[in-house]
Amino acid sequence: MRFGAAVLRAYEDPFTVEEVVLAEGPAEGEVLVRIAGCGMCRTDLAVRRSAGRSPLPAVLGHEGSGVVVETGGTGTGLGVGDHVVLSFDSCGHCRNCLGAAPAYCDSFAALNLFGGRREHAARFTDGAGAALAPRWFGQSSFAEYALVPARNAVRVDPALPLELLGPLGCGFLTGAGAVFNSFGVGPGDTLAVFGAGAVGLAAVMAAHAAGAVTVAVDRHPGRLALAERLHALPVLAAPPGPADRIRRLTGGGVTYALDTTGSAALINDALRSLRPTGRLGLVARLHDTLPLETGTLDRGRTISHICEGDAVPGLLIPRLTALWQAGLFPFDQLIRTYPLADINKAEHDCDTGRVVKPVLVPDGRRH
Numbered sequence: 139m140r141f142g143a144a145v146l147r148a149y150e151d152p153f154t155v156e157e158v159v160l161a162e163g164p165a166e167g168e169v170l171v172r173i174a175g176c177g178m179c180r181t182d183l184a185v186r187r188s189a190g191r192s193p194l195p196a197v198l199g200h201e202g203s204g205v206v207v208e209t210g211g212t213g214t215g216l217g218v219g220d221h222v223v224l225s226f227d228s229c230g231h232c233r234n235c236l237g238a239a240p241a242y243c244d245s246f247a248a249l250n251l252f253g254g255r256r257e258h259a260a261r262f263t264d265g266a267g268a269a270l271a272p273r274w275f276g277q278s279s280f281a282e283y284a285l286v287p288a289r290n291a292v293r294v295d296p297a298l299p300l301e302l303l304g305p306l307g308c309g310f311l312t313g314a315g316a317v318f319n320s321f322g323v324g325p326g327d328t329l330a331v332f333g334a335g336a337v338g339l340a341a342v343m344a345a346h347a348a349g350a351v352t353v354a355v356d357r358h359p360g361r362l363a364l365a366e367r368l369h370a371l372p373v374l375a376a377p378p379g380p381a382d383r384i385r386r387l388t389g390g391g392v393t394y395a396l397d398t399t400g401s402a403a404l405i406n407d408a409l410r411s412l413r414p415t416g417r418l419g420l421v422a423r424l425h426d427t428l429p430l431e432t433g434t435l436d437r438g439r440t441i442s443h444i445c446e447g448d449a450v451p452g453l454l455i456p457r458l459t460a461l462w463q464a465g466l467f468p469f470d471q472l473i474r475t476y477p478l479a480d481i482n483k484a485e486h487d488c489d490t491g492r493v494v495k496p497v498l499v500p501d502g503r504r505h
């Protein structure tokens with residue numbers, strides 16, 4: 139079948155929306171999904187700086203949502219017409235997958251970032267028949283259709299606004315999962331979030347829903363105003379650093395901190411904002427050695443990296459949609475939709491911070 143998709147052909151080029159070809163329908167265990175919307179995540183844009191590790195030409199996009207139009211075999215657990223949110227790929231067989239920690243799958247980087255499953259490559263070509271990279275994050279959803287392992291497709295209530303749900307598969311899942319799964323935040327806890335982007339604001343919403351007091355740190359006043367609307371106490375990231383202010387606002391420091399920036403200065407500030415035994419989670423990729431200032435890890439403080447919010451997508455995504463229905467996780471307020479044809483404008487708006495979470499909509503419907 140032939141359909142439209144946004145193709146990235148060179149690391150420095152804009153996306154081109156063109157016709158691509160899937161040679162075969164779903165194999166056993168796969169489903170074909172008509173994409174309703176796909177969020178744009180920092181990880182898509184980081185491909186440009188992957189120095190050749192992520193193969194091109196590729197169809198990116200890993201926060202897809204849509205409708206199942208064909209199933210492969212009888213064991214997918216999904217049926218034609220089901221509404222699904224697509225999440226990251228995992229093998230299902232390694233020690234961490236068996237232990238309900240698919241974000242730490244032994245094959246995570248290979249499956250999601252650096253080439254996908256080889257057996258998928260030959261089936262996906264451009265309009266002239268030249269091979270495209272195997273599916274990105276098991277999906278490649280900047281497109282009208284995506285062929286995905288059923289393992290990565292989570293069925294959702296058809297009453298939900300399907301075209302907006304894709305970011306629940308990665309960005310929003312990462313922030314909310316850190317709060318619910320990694321930290322186990324509850325009433326009486328305090329959380330400081332560094333960086334009020336899609337991941338940070340999802341953490342703010344989740345922590346508020348869990349009854350915690352949240353502080354949001356960012357250098358953009360506009361982002362802080364948005365965080366404040368989501369019930370966070372705003373703190374500007376400016377010299378001499380936000381730690382003292384956070385400690386004053388929270389009666390001596392926070393129980394948890396989440397860094398979404400990857401900035402060494404802010405990570406040290408985050409550690410200084412913690413109470414004794416407090417925990418800092420990092421979600422951004424570090425591009426350099428991380429210098430920790432003396433004393434920042436004293437008194438039982440811990441620091442660890444968190445991938446995909448420690449989530450089992452099939453458990454966390456329904457929890458997030460239920461919270462949205464209850465008015466407690468208003469993620470739609472962070473989204474702006476763009477027709478797929480405007481993907482380069484969406485990238486520009488994402489890069490410049492004009493929009494928190496762009497969602498590409500293949501048929502050009504606007505939210």
Ligand SMILES: [Zn+2]
Nearest residue numbers: 229232235243
């Ligand atoms: Zn695995």
Ligand SMILES: [Zn+2]
Nearest residue numbers: 179181308309
């Ligand atoms: Zn992502």
